[in-house]
Amino acid sequence: MLLDKGYEVHGIVRRSASLNRQRIDHLPQSAPGAGGGLHLHYGDLADAVGLVNLVRDVQPDEIYNLGAQSHVAVSFDIPDYTGQVTGLGTVKLLEAIHASGVDSRFYQASSSEMFGSTPPPQHEETPFHPRSPYACAKLYAYYTTVNYRESYGMFTCNGILFNHESPRRGENFVTRKITRAVARIHLGLQHELVLGNVAARRDWGYAPEYVEAMWRMLQHDEPADYVVATGDTASVRDFCEVSFAAVGLDWQEYVKTDPRYERPAEVPDLIGDAAKAKKLLDWEPTVRWRELARIMVEADIELAGREARGLAP
Ligand code: GDD
Numbered sequence: 088m089l090l091d092k093g094y095e096v097h098g099i100v101r102r103s104a105s106l107n108r109q110r111i112d113h114l115p116q117s118a119p120g121a122g123g124g125l126h127l128h129y130g131d132l133a134d135a136v137g138l139v140n141l142v143r144d145v146q147p148d149e150i151y152n153l154g155a156q157s158h159v160a161v162s163f164d165i166p167d168y169t170g171q172v173t174g175l176g177t178v179k180l181l182e183a184i185h186a187s188g189v190d191s192r193f194y195q196a197s198s199s200e201m202f203g204s205t206p207p208p209q210h211e212e213t214p215f216h217p218r219s220p221y222a223c224a225k226l227y228a229y230y231t232t233v234n235y236r237e238s239y240g241m242f243t244c245n246g247i248l249f250n251h252e253s254p255r256r257g258e259n260f261v262t263r264k265i266t267r268a269v270a271r272i273h274l275g276l277q278h279e280l281v282l283g284n285v286a287a288r289r290d291w292g293y294a295p296e297y298v299e300a301m302w303r304m305l306q307h308d309e310p311a312d313y314v315v316a317t318g319d320t321a322s323v324r325d326f327c328e329v330s331f332a333a334v335g336l337d338w339q340e341y342v343k344t345d346p347r348y349e350r351p352a353e354v355p356d357l358i359g360d361a362a363k364a365k366k367l368l369d370w371e372p373t374v375r376w377r378e379l380a381r382i383m384v385e386a387d388i389e390l391a392g393r394e395a396r397g398l399a400p
Pocket of ligand 1 (some may be wrong): 092157158159160198248249260261262282284287288289305323348353
């Protein structure tokens with residue numbers, strides 16, 4: 088979206104033995120030193136010095152911190168790492184801006200997970216009750232973002248985004264796990280789908296619309312915190328039903344549950360009230376969860392078709 092708007096975009100890539108950049112491979116990279124386009128740099132939210140150097144060298148007008156160990160279930164297995172990256176990584180980045188004196192506007196990807204067990208609907212004034220190491224780390228990052236605004240007058244915003252999905256969603260988040268399974272079952276590549284708690288309810292929106300809201304926060308005159316959501320909710324069971332129905336199948340014939348995919352503490356029900364974003368940012372979502380499920384199933388049928396023909400994804 089930023090490239091489409093004509094931005095010069097700098098991204099941080101974590102070093103790993105195997106490349107995992109498939110989701111940005113289609114974006115051409117600009118040569119080092121060239122203006123415009125996309126530039127990638129090695130960096131890590133666990134590495135404060137690298138972040139300071141990068142902010143000082145690039146001098147970005149806007150910084151979007153979307154980096155995190157972002158899988159809620161996995162955060163129970165690696166709570167220390169999740170706290171380091173998802174929580175302390177944010178203070179490292181904020182301090183890199185503060186210490187280098189660069190005039191950057193800062194967006195923090197806060198999460199509806201922070202509301203945890205607080206009953207819906209949730210808005211900016213709703214009390215938080217985090218239910219996972221991930222949510223606790225996000226809450227730390229949220230308040231740090233508020234604190235740098237209040238302490239140093241920095242332009243920092245929290246986007247409290249409810250679940251946002253698209254065909255590019257990671258395969259072990261529930262929507263994508265479902266739509267990928269539907270496509271593969273439809274084409275005979277898979278025979279069942281094993282899930283955890285299918286009673287959990289989420290407010291699922293369409294990611295391309297949500298990034299527009301992030302951008303609008305940083306264009307506004309005043310920094311603030313905003314809920315971004317559709318205001319609609321559905322259970323994992325509902326999402327299964329609509330996704331399987333998109334290819335004419337009955338979900339109950341294919342879905343099994345296994346406690347191995349359940350979490351030690353669950354977030355039962357999320358419904359966001361995005362009235363503030365509508366009023367101040369003139370932002371409103373148009374895609375609701377049923378249409379989202381169909382968009383994702385369609386994209387996964389395309390991918391599964393390639394898999395069935397032995398082609399690269
Ligand atoms: N991943 C997963 N896999 N979730 C399952 C499964 C399964 O097999 N079966 C049931 N679920 C339930 C989870 O227990 C949860 O209640 C719900 O499906 C959604 O799980 P996820 O898709 O993993 O997303 P999440 O809500 O935990 O977190 C996502 O949204 C947050 C915003 O609210 C992530 O993107 C977070 O990073 C983000 O902050």
